[in-house]
Amino acid sequence: xxxxxxxxxxxAEAAPRVQAVFADIRAVRGSxxxxxxxxGLANDPATLERTWxxxxxxxxxPSALDPLTKELIYIAVSVASGCSYCIxxxxxxxxxxxxxxxxYGDLLAVIGMASETNRLVTALGIPVDPEFDVTx
Amino acid sequence: xxxxxxxxxxxAEAAPRVQAVFADIRAVRGSxxxxxxxxGLANDPATLERTWxxxxxxxxxPSALDPLTKELIYIAVSVASGCSYCIxxxxxxxxxxxxxxxxYGDLLAVIGMASETNRLVTALGIPVDPEFDVTx
Amino acid sequence: xxxxxxxxxxxAEAAPRVQAVFADIRAVRGSxxxxxxxxGLANDPATLERTWxxxxxxxxxPSALDPLTKELIYIAVSVASGCSYCIxxxxxxxxxxxxxxxxYGDLLAVIGMASETNRLVTALGIPVDPEFDVTx
Amino acid sequence: xxxxxxxxxxxAEAAPRVQAVFADIRAVRGSxxxxxxxxGLANDPATLERTWxxxxxxxxxPSALDPLTKELIYIAVSVASGCSYCIxxxxxxxxxxxxxxxxYGDLLAVIGMASETNRLVTALGIPVDPEFDVTx
Amino acid sequence: xxxxxxxxxxxAEAAPRVQAVFADIRAVRGSxxxxxxxxGLANDPATLERTWxxxxxxxxxPSALDPLTKELIYIAVSVASGCSYCIxxxxxxxxxxxxxxxxYGDLLAVIGMASETNRLVTALGIPVDPEFDVTx
Amino acid sequence: xxxxxxxxxxxAEAAPRVQAVFADIRAVRGSxxxxxxxxGLANDPATLERTWxxxxxxxxxPSALDPLTKELIYIAVSVASGCSYCIxxxxxxxxxxxxxxxxYGDLLAVIGMASETNRLVTALGIPVDPEFDVTx
Numbered sequence: 001x002x003x004x005x006x007x008x009x010x011x012a013e014a015a016p017r018v019q020a021v022f023a024d025i026r027a028v029r030g031s032x033x034x035x036x037x038x039x040g041l042a043n044d045p046a047t048l049e050r051t052w053x054x055x056x057x058x059x060x061x062p063s064a065l066d067p068l069t070k071e072l073i074y075i076a077v078s079v080a081s082g083c084s085y086c087i088x089x090x091x092x093x094x095x096x097x098x099x100x101x102x103x104y105g106d107l108l109a110v111i112g113m114a115s116e117t118n119r120l121v122t123a124l125g126i127p128v129d130p131e132f133d134v135t136x
Numbered sequence: 137x138x139x140x141x142x143x144x145x146x147x148a149e150a151a152p153r154v155q156a157v158f159a160d161i162r163a164v165r166g167s168x169x170x171x172x173x174x175x176g177l178a179n180d181p182a183t184l185e186r187t188w189x190x191x192x193x194x195x196x197x198p199s200a201l202d203p204l205t206k207e208l209i210y211i212a213v214s215v216a217s218g219c220s221y222c223i224x225x226x227x228x229x230x231x232x233x234x235x236x237x238x239x240y241g242d243l244l245a246v247i248g249m250a251s252e253t254n255r256l257v258t259a260l261g262i263p264v265d266p267e268f269d270v271t272x
Numbered sequence: 273x274x275x276x277x278x279x280x281x282x283x284a285e286a287a288p289r290v291q292a293v294f295a296d297i298r299a300v301r302g303s304x305x306x307x308x309x310x311x312g313l314a315n316d317p318a319t320l321e322r323t324w325x326x327x328x329x330x331x332x333x334p335s336a337l338d339p340l341t342k343e344l345i346y347i348a349v350s351v352a353s354g355c356s357y358c359i360x361x362x363x364x365x366x367x368x369x370x371x372x373x374x375x376y377g378d379l380l381a382v383i384g385m386a387s388e389t390n391r392l393v394t395a396l397g398i399p400v401d402p403e404f405d406v407t408x
Numbered sequence: 409x410x411x412x413x414x415x416x417x418x419x420a421e422a423a424p425r426v427q428a429v430f431a432d433i434r435a436v437r438g439s440x441x442x443x444x445x446x447x448g449l450a451n452d453p454a455t456l457e458r459t460w461x462x463x464x465x466x467x468x469x470p471s472a473l474d475p476l477t478k479e480l481i482y483i484a485v486s487v488a489s490g491c492s493y494c495i496x497x498x499x500x501x502x503x504x505x506x507x508x509x510x511x512y513g514d515l516l517a518v519i520g521m522a523s524e525t526n527r528l529v530t531a532l533g534i535p536v537d538p539e540f541d542v543t544x
Numbered sequence: 545x546x547x548x549x550x551x552x553x554x555x556a557e558a559a560p561r562v563q564a565v566f567a568d569i570r571a572v573r574g575s576x577x578x579x580x581x582x583x584g585l586a587n588d589p590a591t592l593e594r595t596w597x598x599x600x601x602x603x604x605x606p607s608a609l610d611p612l613t614k615e616l617i618y619i620a621v622s623v624a625s626g627c628s629y630c631i632x633x634x635x636x637x638x639x640x641x642x643x644x645x646x647x648y649g650d651l652l653a654v655i656g657m658a659s660e661t662n663r664l665v666t667a668l669g670i671p672v673d674p675e676f677d678v679t680x
Numbered sequence: 681x682x683x684x685x686x687x688x689x690x691x692a693e694a695a696p697r698v699q700a701v702f703a704d705i706r707a708v709r710g711s712x713x714x715x716x717x718x719x720g721l722a723n724d725p726a727t728l729e730r731t732w733x734x735x736x737x738x739x740x741x742p743s744a745l746d747p748l749t750k751e752l753i754y755i756a757v758s759v760a761s762g763c764s765y766c767i768x769x770x771x772x773x774x775x776x777x778x779x780x781x782x783x784y785g786d787l788l789a790v791i792g793m794a795s796e797t798n799r800l801v802t803a804l805g806i807p808v809d810p811e812f813d814v815t816x
Binding site: 273274275276278305307308309312313319323326327330331335336337341342344345346348349350351352353355356357358360361363364372374375377378379381382383385386387388389390391392393394395396397398399400401403404405 | 467530534540
């Protein structure tokens, strides 16, 4: 099920802007595999380019957090958003970056714990302690 | 604004089960400060005890992920759930555990990026690639 | 903070459609108090009327679930949606209908538990057991 | 589709901590059926144990709300979280506890109504009436 | 997978209230096709009638926004709620009302952009500028 | 309340990257007013730049949807995400672009209607009709 066509490699080859992004994904990842997300975004080259460029800047370029930690954050957001595709693709990505079973168990436990306390806090309407305010 | 009374220290002292949890929070954290969440939960001692015991087990006990990484995951879930209190309290906790400005910038960037791609994937109804399935 | 003006009684009196709904709210509830939700909806009489009529049909008319149970379901949805106003107004309504402290503690515990398992299930991508499918 | 392996009975038998939880689930429910959620959680025995123990305490032990009411609250949260698995399993559980078609119709109507008014309130930014504040 | 039976035309013909709604849907849309949503709602005639009547009033009757714009808003809400069925049905409806590929690309871009900034704002706890407040 | 400092104009003037973005916002909007969102993002110049550049490309540059329609989609997403700040700022932006009271009433009605049917569909687990699938 999808609301758009998923582009095949043959179709991408006939569309220079799409082909350029697909080639860059392959080069950056060192793999021939292009997952369905990019094949769906190919229907709108401008969004395909902007999304891939942002993803490279945020997730691939060296930064203050290591790549595995960023994948864990990505999974946490995807779980809370209920995005099954994102959960599957980024859990696979985290495993490829070295996620152990024990770390994955921890990730689940924190996501579950945070979800529970989020709802308790919301139900109780707890006011923010002034100690947590930065604006003074 | 709150849907329940926030217990003062004096009130807690008169309720042994609440007082025991407050004392343990202070001992574990090495601080006299009890934030509003626990003061609100005090209205239901059973939930107060279960929540604090789970939080200790998940967030405080040594485990496969370091304490700062667990706080980042907690913040990510809280942002996606829209829990303002949780965001404020766990951002403060992360800073107390050494979160730098650069790491915080990264955290924001990943949360924003994941939120955008979550919605794009959902809008397009992208099917999960068989490569991401573990049950296969 | 609001994106619209909250209508005063004097303003409502000058607008027959708004005034008719306000009068019906007062008659049905047996109270002169009109909460801010209706004062905000008054800016669009068609939505004010449709919303009040639906609410009466769903929440006030006798039905298969008792009024307090319906308020608990309403609160649960409002917590999960993160609607602070709705949580405050329906928690007050539930208390007016006899919600005890012990029942409220139970409500919180179930909301928290469900939120935690919801996220665990989502993170794990658990497939629905065929035993739970009605379509056969 | 799942991000983890679903444990078979044979695999559980070889892992004492998992086997103990599975045996307790069967004893408490008086049924041999173990649904997929527990088979997925089995990958992390600590989370399996903590989750089952909390669920027993919240959903099975006698408390101030009757078992069917607690299932309705669980379904409402699961619908608002968009957890398809949870909706299917707890709707089946509610039916097993006596949910009638008329009560189910009511449940749907309240969930729909609350979802609509939640969004209207949020869109309008309605401020909480002081009458609903408990902290005074 | 569903939690209820999806009514066939033959079953609807034997239930006058359901049959009346199905006939009206066909007349209003000028098509014999009844999509699964209505076949599922048929299990509760009161909710079927109320939902169809509201949908006609909001989405079909002439109003201040044109039909295509209303479908785009509907899709945006459905994406943010993570309702896959709603996304598929309303994307099909929008296309039937003339949605072009370029407009669809724009819709996706705005939904993605809004989702990203929503989370950034929430993470930072940005206070509303007084310039945006209507209540003065 | 905020988790970060909101930059004043004086502080921005001392930071060239921040100052350049603030100057561009003023030039593009033809107004001296910089709202709090950008003052909060200023703490991380890279995210400030990327977010503003994306926003210009998506919301300001001429495209297939008119500016007011894009604001309505933005508001719909923000309501569903529960982002109060975003709702207030984009409702003000929509009004500045000509949103009438009648159009705003329509927007609310569609958001409310979609939210209600989203939850009904999710609760019932309605399967997508094959007629809505593009992948064939």
